[in-house]
Amino acid sequence: MDEIVMNRFASAFYAIERSIYNWFISLYERVKRWH
Known part of the structure; x- marks a missing residue:
């Protein structure tokens, strides 16, 4: 391959x-805010 x-x-x-x-980071932050 070149x-x-x-x-x-x-x-x-x-x-x-x-x-x-x-x-994934933004999803984790969103889930953390809900709980």
Whole structure:
């Protein structure tokens, strides 16, 4: 695989991972507020 393609995949995966992480944090904060 090309190095540029690998870097693109890595950055895309990192962005997806961060958005999922932020979504879980916001969900956790919402649940914590209810109880």
